[in-house]
Amino acid sequence: MTAHGARILVIDDEKSIRRLLKVNLQAHGYAMFESESGADGILKASEMRPDLIILDLGLPDVEGHQVLKQIREWSHVPIIVLTVREDVEEKIAALDQGADDFVTKPFALGELLARIRVWLRHIPKQEEPVLTFGDLTVDLAQRLVLHHQQQVKLTPIEYDLLKVLVRHAGRVMTHRQLLQEVWGNYNVDESSHYLRIYIGHLRKKLERDPARPSLILTEPGVGYRFTVAYEEETNAKD
CATH class of the missing domain: 1.10.10.10 (Winged helix-like DNA-binding domain superfamily/Winged helix DNA-binding domain)
Incomplete structure (x- = not known):
């Protein structure tokens, strides 16, 4: 999977984070979609079938772990978790519930982009007609x-x-x-x-x-x- 055409869903209630990611992801050739709540994020994930999801654990309506659990019931899409929590047990719980990776806020944009590239490379390539x-x-x-x-x-x-x-x-x-x-x-x-x-x-x-x-x-x-x-x-x- 190359940058062109890769669809990334960002589920985060912080508008500044979504704005930052949108500018940078689009600049690197990704198509970014966004949601500011857990319930809407689950809906968009099911409707749009993104290639990768960036999920904030601290959402205002549905706890991030629950969002992760629900998406994992029907999808194997790579999920990178964002968290302000330094608690190791919190990170272990996210990984056990199906997260593929995690980044702690505040994060280095270059590191996040590198992690995105890694997980997109794991997606089987499909022949485009x-x-x-x-x-x-x-x-x-x-x-x-x-x-x-x-x-x-x-x-x-x-x-x-x-x-x-x-x-x-x-x-x-x-x-x-x-x-x-x-x-x-x-x-x-x-x-x-x-x-x-x-x-x-x-x-x-x-x-x-x-x-x-x-x-x-x-x-x-x-x-x-x-x-x-x-x-x-x-x-x-x-």
């Missing part, structure tokens, strides 16, 4: 998009959005799901305009007629769908 839809090819391994055999230059967000859509081709992806996958943001009301803007960018770069899209379809009030019928339409016109 090359997806073809008519005259559009998306090479997920190379992060390469070709349209009419010409490379299309996409921004990181445009690429991430297209990647989610093509991975779920034929399926309606809700606004909430896309915001979670690309931005790590659950606030549909405040962030859906960003989604519309970037969908518009993709249509301008990929559609024959952006005003009448045949590739990325809008499901009014619900979300967007990357249509698998696009390939059939292309072949029929050829």
Whole structure:
């Protein structure tokens, strides 16, 4: 597992810690998602299936050990525990309950990043497919998009959005799901305009007629769908 595409969920109630980690994790090529409570962290872990979790033990609602225990009931995702507690017994308990590693606050950012790299290397590598839809090819391994055999230059967000859509081709992806996958943001009301803007960018770069899209379809009030019928339409016109 390389930095690109690795999804990290940070469960920590300290906004300053989340902000620090978000800036640095994104700068190193990771996609970071965040939660400020134990209950929400468990929910996001189950919905998003991150590649690694950073978990603070001192959460305001559900004790960190309980969060760890619940996630371990169904997932083997690497979990790095953050704690202000120097108690050795506390750390032993976390490891016994399924934590893979721990870092004591305040921590050195370089050390945490090194530990993240170590645990991501333990994740079995999966072959990324090359997806073809008519005259559009998306090479997920190379992060390469070709349209009419010409490379299309996409921004990181445009690429991430297209990647989610093509991975779920034929399926309606809700606004909430896309915001979670690309931005790590659950606030549909405040962030859906960003989604519309970037969908518009993709249509301008990929559609024959952006005003009448045949590739990325809008499901009014619900979300967007990357249509698998696009390939059939292309072949029929050829």
